[in-house]
Amino acid sequence: MKKVNHRNSISRILGIALALMLAFSTSLFAQDEAAVKAGKGLFNANCAACHKLDKASTGPMLRNIEQRLADEEGLDREWLYSWIKNSSAMIKSGDAYAVKVYEANGKKAMTAFPQLKNEDIDNILAYTAAEPPVKSGDDKKSVQVVESGFSNQMVLWALIVLFGLLALGLFLVNKTLRKFAVANGTLNLEEETKGTPIWKAFAQNQFLVIITTIFFLLGSAYFAYGYLMQVGVDQGYQPIQPIHFSHKIHAGDNKIECKYCHSSARVSKHSGIPSLNICMNCHMNIGEYNGETSAKYSKDFYDKEIQKIYEATGWDPAEQAYVNEPKPVKWVRIHNLPDFVYFNHSQHVSVAGVDCQKCHGEIEAMEIVEQHAPLTMGWCINCHRDTDVNVKGNAYYEKIHEQLKEKYGVESFKASQMGALECGKCHY
Numbered sequence: 001m002k003k004v005n006h007r008n009s010i011s012r013i014l015g016i017a018l019a020l021m022l023a024f025s026t027s028l029f030a031q032d033e034a035a036v037k038a039g040k041g042l043f044n045a046n047c048a049a050c051h052k053l054d055k056a057s058t059g060p061m062l063r064n065i066e067q068r069l070a071d072e073e074g075l076d077r078e079w080l081y082s083w084i085k086n087s088s089a090m091i092k093s094g095d096a097y098a099v100k101v102y103e104a105n106g107k108k109a110m111t112a113f114p115q116l117k118n119e120d121i122d123n124i125l126a127y128t129a130a131e132p133p134v135k136s137g138d139d140k141k142s143v144q145v146v147e148s149g150f151s152n153q154m155v156l157w158a159l160i161v162l163f164g165l166l167a168l169g170l171f172l173v174n175k176t177l178r179k180f181a182v183a184n185g186t187l188n189l190e191e192e193t194k195g196t197p198i199w200k201a202f203a204q205n206q207f208l209v210i211i212t213t214i215f216f217l218l219g220s221a222y223f224a225y226g227y228l229m230q231v232g233v234d235q236g237y238q239p240i241q242p243i244h245f246s247h248k249i250h251a252g253d254n255k256i257e258c259k260y261c262h263s264s265a266r267v268s269k270h271s272g273i274p275s276l277n278i279c280m281n282c283h284m285n286i287g288e289y290n291g292e293t294s295a296k297y298s299k300d301f302y303d304k305e306i307q308k309i310y311e312a313t314g315w316d317p318a319e320q321a322y323v324n325e326p327k328p329v330k331w332v333r334i335h336n337l338p339d340f341v342y343f344n345h346s347q348h349v350s351v352a353g354v355d356c357q358k359c360h361g362e363i364e365a366m367e368i369v370e371q372h373a374p375l376t377m378g379w380c381i382n383c384h385r386d387t388d389v390n391v392k393g394n395a396y397y398e399k400i401h402e403q404l405k406e407k408y409g410v411e412s413f414k415a416s417q418m419g420a421l422e423c424g425k426c427h428y
Contacts, residue, residue, distance in 0.1 A: 032126065039127030042120055046113060049285060053128060057285050058320060059110065060101075062128045073097050077125070084121055086112045232338070238370035239332040243312070244305045245369075246297075252364035253291060258356045265345040265356075273331055276313045283309055287317050297367065334371055335360075342426050352415075353390050358383075377426075384420040388412045 043051075050058040069075040075097060083090055083098060087110040090098040102109060116124075202208055250256045259265055264272035287310075289302035310317060314324035337343055348354040356363060361372025373379060389412070391397040404413050419425065 035123045035126040036130045038120075039123035039125070042116070042124050043127050046116070047124065050111075052285075054132065055287075056318075056320070057287075059105065063132070065128050066125050067129065077122075080125070081118055081121055083110075084116060085114050088112060233374050233376060234336070234371050235374040236370055237334060238368055239334060240368070241332055242329055243308045244301075246302075247363050247366045247369055249289075249291060249302075258363070259349070265349050267346050267350070269342075269344045269346070271345050276309060276326075276329065279309050280313055280315065284315065284320075334369055335375065337375060340427060342428065351394070351396050353394070380426070381416075381421060384415040387415055389415055389418065 047062070051060070051062050053061065053063045055061050066077060066080060069080070079097075087098065087102075091102050091109065250261075251258060261274040261278050262271040263274075264270060283306055287303075287306060289299055289306065291302075293299050293302075309315075311324075312327050312329050314322045314326040316323045349356075359373050359375075361370075363369065363372075389397060389401075391401045391412075400418060401413075404417060405411065408417060414420075
Protein backbone atom coordinates (compact mmCIF):
# COMPACT_ATOMS: atom_id res chain seq x y z
CA MET A 1 0.00 0.00 0.00
CA LYS A 2 1.27 3.47 -1.00
CA LYS A 3 1.93 5.89 1.86
CA VAL A 4 0.46 9.41 1.54
CA ASN A 5 2.62 12.33 2.63
CA HIS A 6 0.27 14.49 4.74
CA ARG A 7 2.89 17.16 5.26
CA ASN A 8 3.04 17.88 1.52
CA SER A 9 -0.75 18.31 1.41
CA ILE A 10 -0.72 20.64 4.38
CA SER A 11 2.11 22.65 2.81
CA ARG A 12 0.13 23.03 -0.39
CA ILE A 13 -2.95 24.22 1.50
CA LEU A 14 -0.91 26.72 3.53
CA GLY A 15 0.81 27.96 0.36
CA ILE A 16 -2.51 28.48 -1.41
CA ALA A 17 -3.95 30.29 1.62
CA LEU A 18 -0.85 32.50 1.90
CA ALA A 19 -1.05 33.32 -1.82
CA LEU A 20 -4.73 34.21 -1.50
CA MET A 21 -4.02 36.41 1.52
CA LEU A 22 -1.18 38.14 -0.33
CA ALA A 23 -3.34 38.71 -3.41
CA PHE A 24 -6.19 40.03 -1.24
CA SER A 25 -3.89 42.42 0.67
CA THR A 26 -2.29 43.59 -2.58
CA SER A 27 -5.77 44.23 -4.01
CA LEU A 28 -6.74 46.21 -0.90
CA PHE A 29 -3.52 48.21 -1.08
CA ALA A 30 -4.13 48.99 -4.77
CA GLN A 31 -7.70 50.04 -3.97
CA ASP A 32 -6.50 52.29 -1.13
CA GLU A 33 -3.86 53.82 -3.36
CA ALA A 34 -6.43 54.47 -6.10
CA ALA A 35 -8.80 56.02 -3.54
CA VAL A 36 -6.07 58.32 -2.22
CA LYS A 37 -5.15 59.36 -5.77
CA ALA A 38 -8.79 60.05 -6.69
CA GLY A 39 -9.31 61.86 -3.38
CA LYS A 40 -6.35 64.13 -4.01
CA GLY A 41 -7.86 65.29 -7.29
CA LEU A 42 -11.26 65.87 -5.67
CA PHE A 43 -9.66 67.67 -2.72
CA ASN A 44 -7.70 70.04 -5.00
CA ALA A 45 -10.78 70.74 -7.11
CA ASN A 46 -13.29 71.27 -4.29
CA CYS A 47 -11.58 71.76 -0.92
CA ALA A 48 -8.15 73.32 -1.47
CA ALA A 49 -9.55 76.83 -1.93
CA CYS A 50 -10.41 76.99 1.79
CA HIS A 51 -8.65 74.07 3.48
CA LYS A 52 -5.12 72.71 3.91
CA LEU A 53 -4.17 69.32 5.24
CA ASP A 54 -1.65 70.29 7.91
CA LYS A 55 -2.57 73.82 8.99
CA ALA A 56 -5.58 76.07 9.34
CA SER A 57 -6.54 78.33 6.45
CA THR A 58 -9.93 79.85 5.65
CA GLY A 59 -11.27 76.64 7.14
CA PRO A 60 -9.76 74.21 9.70
CA MET A 61 -6.98 71.73 8.88
CA LEU A 62 -8.23 68.43 7.50
CA ARG A 63 -5.47 65.90 8.19
CA ASN A 64 -7.16 62.83 9.78
CA ILE A 65 -10.39 64.83 10.14
CA GLU A 66 -12.60 61.72 10.28
CA GLN A 67 -10.56 60.10 13.05
CA ARG A 68 -10.34 63.35 15.02
CA LEU A 69 -14.11 63.92 14.85
CA ALA A 70 -14.74 60.34 15.91
CA ASP A 71 -12.36 60.58 18.89
CA GLU A 72 -13.28 64.08 20.06
CA GLU A 73 -16.96 64.43 19.15
CA GLY A 74 -18.16 60.86 18.56
CA LEU A 75 -19.23 61.69 14.99
CA ASP A 76 -19.26 59.10 12.21
CA ARG A 77 -18.89 59.23 8.45
CA GLU A 78 -22.63 59.64 7.92
CA TRP A 79 -22.41 62.98 9.73
CA LEU A 80 -19.63 64.05 7.36
CA TYR A 81 -21.73 63.05 4.34
CA SER A 82 -24.54 65.33 5.51
CA TRP A 83 -22.21 68.18 6.50
CA ILE A 84 -20.27 68.25 3.23
CA LYS A 85 -23.35 67.99 1.03
CA ASN A 86 -25.40 70.67 2.84
CA SER A 87 -23.86 72.30 5.92
CA SER A 88 -26.48 75.08 6.05
CA ALA A 89 -29.29 72.56 6.49
CA MET A 90 -27.49 70.95 9.41
CA ILE A 91 -26.96 74.34 11.07
CA LYS A 92 -30.64 75.20 10.67
CA SER A 93 -31.61 71.83 12.11
CA GLY A 94 -29.76 72.73 15.31
CA ASP A 95 -27.06 70.06 15.14
CA ALA A 96 -24.82 70.90 18.12
CA TYR A 97 -21.44 70.42 16.47
CA ALA A 98 -22.56 72.02 13.19
CA VAL A 99 -23.62 75.15 15.09
CA LYS A 100 -20.34 75.09 17.05
CA VAL A 101 -18.24 75.02 13.83
CA TYR A 102 -20.40 77.74 12.27
CA GLU A 103 -19.92 80.11 15.21
CA ALA A 104 -16.20 79.29 15.57
CA ASN A 105 -15.61 80.40 11.96
CA GLY A 106 -17.25 83.81 12.26
CA LYS A 107 -20.68 82.50 11.22
CA LYS A 108 -19.45 81.73 7.72
CA ALA A 109 -21.27 78.74 6.29
CA MET A 110 -19.26 76.17 4.39
CA THR A 111 -20.00 75.88 0.68
CA ALA A 112 -22.42 73.04 -0.03
CA PHE A 113 -21.32 70.21 -2.35
CA PRO A 114 -24.50 68.31 -3.22
CA GLN A 115 -22.85 67.07 -6.43
CA LEU A 116 -20.39 64.92 -4.47
CA LYS A 117 -21.39 61.29 -4.09
CA ASN A 118 -20.67 59.24 -0.99
CA GLU A 119 -17.92 57.44 -2.92
CA ASP A 120 -16.31 60.81 -3.75
CA ILE A 121 -16.37 61.82 -0.09
CA ASP A 122 -14.88 58.42 0.83
CA ASN A 123 -11.99 59.10 -1.53
CA ILE A 124 -11.44 62.59 -0.10
CA LEU A 125 -11.39 61.18 3.45
CA ALA A 126 -8.93 58.51 2.31
CA TYR A 127 -6.66 61.26 1.03
CA THR A 128 -6.91 63.23 4.30
CA ALA A 129 -6.10 60.06 6.28
CA ALA A 130 -3.03 59.19 4.17
CA GLU A 131 0.36 59.57 5.84
CA PRO A 132 2.10 62.84 4.92
CA PRO A 133 5.30 62.52 2.88
CA VAL A 134 8.45 62.51 5.00
CA LYS A 135 10.63 65.54 4.37
CA SER A 136 14.33 65.36 5.03
CA GLY A 137 15.98 68.04 7.10
CA ASP A 138 17.96 69.19 4.11
CA ASP A 139 14.88 70.34 2.19
CA LYS A 140 14.96 73.78 3.74
CA LYS A 141 18.58 74.29 2.95
CA SER A 142 19.48 76.05 -0.21
CA VAL A 143 21.24 73.94 -2.78
CA GLN A 144 24.74 75.16 -3.38
CA VAL A 145 25.98 74.77 -6.91
CA VAL A 146 29.73 74.26 -7.16
CA GLU A 147 31.09 75.50 -10.43
CA SER A 148 33.63 73.14 -11.93
CA GLY A 149 36.61 74.25 -13.98
CA PHE A 150 37.84 77.76 -14.59
CA SER A 151 35.52 80.74 -14.44
CA ASN A 152 35.18 83.10 -17.40
CA GLN A 153 37.37 85.66 -15.65
CA MET A 154 40.17 83.14 -15.13
CA VAL A 155 39.99 82.09 -18.77
CA LEU A 156 40.19 85.75 -19.84
CA TRP A 157 43.28 86.37 -17.71
CA ALA A 158 44.87 83.17 -19.02
CA LEU A 159 44.32 84.38 -22.61
CA ILE A 160 45.79 87.80 -21.77
CA VAL A 161 48.92 86.19 -20.30
CA LEU A 162 49.17 83.84 -23.28
CA PHE A 163 48.96 86.65 -25.83
CA GLY A 164 51.46 88.69 -23.80
CA LEU A 165 53.94 85.82 -23.85
CA LEU A 166 53.32 85.35 -27.57
CA ALA A 167 53.97 89.04 -28.26
CA LEU A 168 57.15 88.91 -26.15
CA GLY A 169 58.26 85.79 -28.02
CA LEU A 170 57.69 87.45 -31.41
CA PHE A 171 59.63 90.51 -30.29
CA LEU A 172 62.59 88.37 -29.18
CA VAL A 173 62.50 86.32 -32.40
CA ASN A 174 62.44 89.51 -34.50
CA LYS A 175 65.34 90.94 -32.51
CA THR A 176 67.38 87.73 -32.95
CA LEU A 177 66.70 87.54 -36.69
CA ARG A 178 67.78 91.18 -37.14
CA LYS A 179 71.05 90.40 -35.36
CA PHE A 180 71.63 87.42 -37.66
CA ALA A 181 70.83 89.59 -40.72
CA VAL A 182 73.29 92.30 -39.64
CA ALA A 183 75.97 89.69 -38.92
CA ASN A 184 75.51 88.12 -42.36
CA GLY A 185 75.55 91.51 -44.09
CA THR A 186 71.99 91.22 -45.50
CA LEU A 187 70.75 94.20 -43.45
CA ASN A 188 72.40 97.62 -43.18
CA LEU A 189 71.13 99.46 -40.12
CA GLU A 190 72.61 102.81 -41.28
CA GLU A 191 70.67 102.73 -44.57
CA GLU A 192 67.50 101.62 -42.78
CA THR A 193 67.65 104.56 -40.36
CA LYS A 194 68.16 107.08 -43.18
CA GLY A 195 64.63 106.50 -44.54
CA THR A 196 61.77 108.99 -43.89
CA PRO A 197 59.66 108.08 -40.85
CA ILE A 198 56.21 106.77 -41.80
CA TRP A 199 54.31 109.43 -39.83
CA LYS A 200 56.28 112.16 -41.57
CA ALA A 201 55.64 110.63 -44.98
CA PHE A 202 51.93 110.40 -44.13
CA ALA A 203 51.80 114.08 -43.04
CA GLN A 204 53.43 115.18 -46.28
CA ASN A 205 50.79 113.37 -48.39
CA GLN A 206 47.86 115.83 -48.47
CA PHE A 207 45.48 113.37 -50.20
CA LEU A 208 45.87 110.77 -47.41
CA VAL A 209 45.45 113.46 -44.76
CA ILE A 210 42.17 114.69 -46.32
CA ILE A 211 40.76 111.16 -46.76
CA THR A 212 41.69 110.21 -43.20
CA THR A 213 40.13 113.40 -41.82
CA ILE A 214 36.87 112.76 -43.71
CA PHE A 215 36.67 109.17 -42.43
CA PHE A 216 37.42 110.34 -38.90
CA LEU A 217 34.66 112.99 -39.00
CA LEU A 218 32.12 110.62 -40.53
CA GLY A 219 32.97 107.90 -37.99
CA SER A 220 32.72 110.37 -35.09
CA ALA A 221 29.35 111.63 -36.36
CA TYR A 222 28.07 108.07 -36.71
CA PHE A 223 29.05 107.04 -33.19
CA ALA A 224 27.81 110.34 -31.72
CA TYR A 225 24.44 109.89 -33.47
CA GLY A 226 24.18 106.30 -32.26
CA TYR A 227 24.99 107.34 -28.68
CA LEU A 228 22.50 110.23 -28.64
CA MET A 229 19.74 108.07 -30.16
CA GLN A 230 20.01 105.72 -27.16
CA VAL A 231 19.15 108.51 -24.72
CA GLY A 232 15.80 107.63 -23.14
CA VAL A 233 15.81 104.08 -24.60
CA ASP A 234 15.65 101.64 -21.71
CA GLN A 235 15.53 98.31 -23.53
CA GLY A 236 16.71 95.58 -21.16
CA TYR A 237 15.89 97.65 -18.04
CA GLN A 238 15.32 95.16 -15.22
CA PRO A 239 14.88 96.78 -11.79
CA ILE A 240 14.54 94.89 -8.51
CA GLN A 241 11.06 95.29 -7.03
CA PRO A 242 10.29 95.67 -3.30
CA ILE A 243 8.34 92.39 -3.47
CA HIS A 244 9.67 89.72 -5.81
CA PHE A 245 6.93 88.79 -8.28
CA SER A 246 7.74 85.92 -10.64
CA HIS A 247 5.82 86.08 -13.91
CA LYS A 248 7.38 82.69 -14.69
CA ILE A 249 5.52 81.10 -11.77
CA HIS A 250 2.23 82.98 -12.17
CA ALA A 251 1.84 83.41 -15.96
CA GLY A 252 4.08 80.48 -16.96
CA ASP A 253 3.74 77.58 -14.50
CA ASN A 254 0.21 78.39 -13.26
CA LYS A 255 -1.12 79.75 -16.60
CA ILE A 256 -2.74 82.82 -15.04
CA GLU A 257 -4.11 85.09 -17.76
CA CYS A 258 -2.24 88.43 -18.00
CA LYS A 259 -5.48 90.39 -18.00
CA TYR A 260 -6.65 88.77 -14.76
CA CYS A 261 -4.17 91.01 -12.90
CA HIS A 262 -3.86 93.79 -15.49
CA SER A 263 -7.61 93.96 -16.04
CA SER A 264 -7.65 97.66 -17.00
CA ALA A 265 -5.68 96.83 -20.17
CA ARG A 266 -8.99 95.72 -21.71
CA VAL A 267 -10.83 99.00 -21.21
CA SER A 268 -8.27 101.69 -20.41
CA LYS A 269 -5.30 103.53 -21.83
CA HIS A 270 -3.09 102.08 -19.08
CA SER A 271 -2.61 98.44 -18.17
CA GLY A 272 -2.48 99.47 -14.51
CA ILE A 273 -0.61 98.12 -11.50
CA PRO A 274 -2.70 95.38 -9.83
CA SER A 275 -3.73 96.11 -6.25
CA LEU A 276 -2.61 93.74 -3.53
CA ASN A 277 -6.24 92.65 -3.17
CA ILE A 278 -5.75 90.82 -6.47
CA CYS A 279 -2.76 89.02 -4.93
CA MET A 280 -4.78 88.15 -1.83
CA ASN A 281 -7.50 86.50 -3.91
CA CYS A 282 -5.09 83.57 -4.10
CA HIS A 283 -2.53 84.19 -1.36
CA MET A 284 -5.15 84.44 1.35
CA ASN A 285 -5.00 80.67 1.13
CA ILE A 286 -1.48 80.17 -0.29
CA GLY A 287 1.02 80.95 2.44
CA GLU A 288 3.95 78.94 1.17
CA TYR A 289 5.53 77.98 -2.15
CA ASN A 290 5.58 74.33 -3.25
CA GLY A 291 6.84 74.59 -6.84
CA GLU A 292 10.22 74.27 -8.49
CA THR A 293 13.20 75.97 -6.84
CA SER A 294 16.80 76.77 -7.71
CA ALA A 295 20.00 77.73 -5.95
CA LYS A 296 19.11 81.43 -6.28
CA TYR A 297 15.36 81.19 -5.67
CA SER A 298 14.72 78.68 -2.89
CA LYS A 299 11.45 77.79 -1.18
CA ASP A 300 12.49 79.90 1.81
CA PHE A 301 13.03 82.89 -0.52
CA TYR A 302 9.54 82.63 -2.05
CA ASP A 303 7.90 82.09 1.35
CA LYS A 304 9.48 85.30 2.67
CA GLU A 305 8.15 87.23 -0.34
CA ILE A 306 4.62 85.95 0.38
CA GLN A 307 5.03 87.18 3.96
CA LYS A 308 5.85 90.65 2.54
CA ILE A 309 2.44 90.64 0.85
CA TYR A 310 0.80 89.79 4.19
CA GLU A 311 2.73 92.59 5.89
CA ALA A 312 1.73 95.11 3.22
CA THR A 313 -1.97 94.19 3.36
CA GLY A 314 -2.15 93.75 7.13
CA TRP A 315 -3.25 90.13 6.81
CA ASP A 316 -2.74 87.74 9.73
CA PRO A 317 -2.72 84.14 8.40
CA ALA A 318 -3.18 82.72 11.90
CA GLU A 319 -6.40 84.67 12.51
CA GLN A 320 -7.42 84.65 8.85
CA ALA A 321 -8.30 88.34 9.02
CA TYR A 322 -6.92 91.81 8.21
CA VAL A 323 -5.82 92.91 11.68
CA ASN A 324 -2.81 95.17 10.99
CA GLU A 325 -2.43 98.54 9.29
CA PRO A 326 -1.79 98.18 5.53
CA LYS A 327 1.41 99.63 4.06
CA PRO A 328 1.91 100.93 0.49
CA VAL A 329 4.27 99.05 -1.81
CA LYS A 330 6.61 101.28 -3.83
CA TRP A 331 6.70 99.39 -7.11
CA VAL A 332 9.36 100.44 -9.62
CA ARG A 333 7.94 101.34 -13.03
CA ILE A 334 9.60 99.52 -15.95
CA HIS A 335 7.79 100.58 -19.16
CA ASN A 336 7.53 104.36 -19.40
CA LEU A 337 6.65 106.35 -22.53
CA PRO A 338 7.29 110.11 -22.82
CA ASP A 339 4.42 112.41 -21.86
CA PHE A 340 3.98 113.59 -25.47
CA VAL A 341 3.24 110.04 -26.70
CA TYR A 342 -0.32 108.67 -26.62
CA PHE A 343 -0.69 104.89 -26.38
CA ASN A 344 -3.95 103.11 -25.62
CA HIS A 345 -3.79 99.55 -24.30
CA SER A 346 -7.48 98.82 -24.89
CA GLN A 347 -7.18 99.84 -28.56
CA HIS A 348 -4.43 97.28 -29.08
CA VAL A 349 -5.58 94.54 -26.68
CA SER A 350 -9.39 94.56 -27.07
CA VAL A 351 -9.86 95.99 -30.57
CA ALA A 352 -6.76 94.86 -32.46
CA GLY A 353 -6.35 91.62 -30.49
CA VAL A 354 -2.59 92.08 -30.02
CA ASP A 355 -1.00 89.56 -27.65
CA CYS A 356 0.85 90.93 -24.64
CA GLN A 357 3.99 89.06 -25.76
CA LYS A 358 4.11 91.14 -28.97
CA CYS A 359 5.42 94.14 -27.02
CA HIS A 360 6.51 92.66 -23.70
CA GLY A 361 8.29 89.52 -24.93
CA GLU A 362 7.96 86.06 -23.38
CA ILE A 363 6.68 87.46 -20.11
CA GLU A 364 5.62 83.98 -18.97
CA ALA A 365 9.30 82.93 -18.87
CA MET A 366 10.63 85.95 -16.94
CA GLU A 367 11.56 85.49 -13.28
CA ILE A 368 12.30 89.23 -13.13
CA VAL A 369 10.49 91.40 -15.71
CA GLU A 370 12.59 93.47 -18.09
CA GLN A 371 11.74 95.90 -20.88
CA HIS A 372 11.79 93.64 -23.92
CA ALA A 373 11.23 96.16 -26.74
CA PRO A 374 12.96 99.53 -27.31
CA LEU A 375 9.54 101.32 -27.42
CA THR A 376 10.95 103.90 -29.84
CA MET A 377 8.97 105.74 -32.51
CA GLY A 378 10.70 103.74 -35.25
CA TRP A 379 9.80 100.48 -33.55
CA CYS A 380 6.10 101.44 -33.41
CA ILE A 381 6.07 102.65 -37.03
CA ASN A 382 7.71 99.46 -38.30
CA CYS A 383 5.06 97.41 -36.49
CA HIS A 384 2.27 99.47 -38.10
CA ARG A 385 3.89 98.99 -41.51
CA ASP A 386 4.48 95.24 -41.19
CA THR A 387 1.49 93.96 -39.18
CA ASP A 388 -1.67 92.79 -40.93
CA VAL A 389 -4.86 94.05 -39.29
CA ASN A 390 -6.91 91.19 -37.83
CA VAL A 391 -10.35 91.67 -39.38
CA LYS A 392 -11.79 88.16 -38.94
CA GLY A 393 -14.64 88.18 -36.47
CA ASN A 394 -13.87 91.81 -35.56
CA ALA A 395 -16.99 93.94 -36.00
CA TYR A 396 -15.00 97.12 -35.43
CA TYR A 397 -13.20 96.66 -38.76
CA GLU A 398 -16.02 95.30 -40.92
CA LYS A 399 -17.04 98.62 -42.51
CA ILE A 400 -13.53 100.01 -42.90
CA HIS A 401 -12.38 96.65 -44.29
CA GLU A 402 -14.92 96.88 -47.12
CA GLN A 403 -13.82 100.45 -47.91
CA LEU A 404 -10.11 99.59 -47.93
CA LYS A 405 -10.70 96.43 -49.95
CA GLU A 406 -12.46 98.51 -52.59
CA LYS A 407 -9.74 101.21 -52.50
CA TYR A 408 -6.62 99.02 -52.53
CA GLY A 409 -8.02 95.82 -54.05
CA VAL A 410 -6.55 93.61 -51.31
CA GLU A 411 -8.05 91.14 -48.87
CA SER A 412 -5.63 92.03 -46.07
CA PHE A 413 -4.12 95.37 -45.21
CA LYS A 414 -1.60 96.87 -42.83
CA ALA A 415 -2.28 99.25 -39.97
CA SER A 416 -0.41 101.93 -41.93
CA GLN A 417 -3.07 101.77 -44.68
CA MET A 418 -5.77 102.90 -42.28
CA GLY A 419 -3.99 105.98 -40.99
CA ALA A 420 -1.74 104.45 -38.33
CA LEU A 421 1.25 106.52 -39.52
CA GLU A 422 -0.45 109.90 -39.09
CA CYS A 423 1.32 112.09 -36.56
CA GLY A 424 -1.93 112.94 -34.81
CA LYS A 425 -2.56 109.29 -33.93
CA CYS A 426 0.14 109.34 -31.27
CA HIS A 427 0.98 113.04 -30.79
CA TYR A 428 -1.86 115.40 -29.94
